[in-house]
Amino acid sequence: MLAMILAAIEGTLGIGACIGAAIAAIGAGIGIGKIGASAMEAIARQPEATGDIRSNMIVIAALVEGVALFAVIVCLLSFFL
Template identity: 65%
Template sequence: MLLSLLLQAADTMGYAIMGAGIGAGLVALGAGLGIGRIGGSAAEAIARQPEASGKIQTAMLISAAFIEGVALFGVVVCLLISFKS
């Protein structure tokens, strides 16, 4: 059923727009998974070594910001592709 919906969308909107939508969705999923793993790992690390919580939290926030920046760049590229078509 999903495949038939995707093929219908390809007929009406074009493959570039469909690919841009799928790409933006994958970027958002990847960023969510990445930031979730960082948060989980940081919580576990702080639980193991509470005295290092400041350094761990700083590294976690910097890493999350980099992931968010790359994800924003990916979504913008996907949107630019969809508007260009």
């Protein structure tokens, strides 16, 4: 009986970890898309600041991607451990 309960809990943890990883990936995609759209609008308004806007966009996108990677790793670790 106890083994069945533990197996059911383990299965729901796996589903939760997969959903968490998916939400992290979707959130990162949305965030990077908004960063790119805002950068394009800023470049259209001030073409002389293209270099500064582009470098800031790359740094911010890398930070968002890093946070998403950490979230996915935490979800996968909770799935396998």
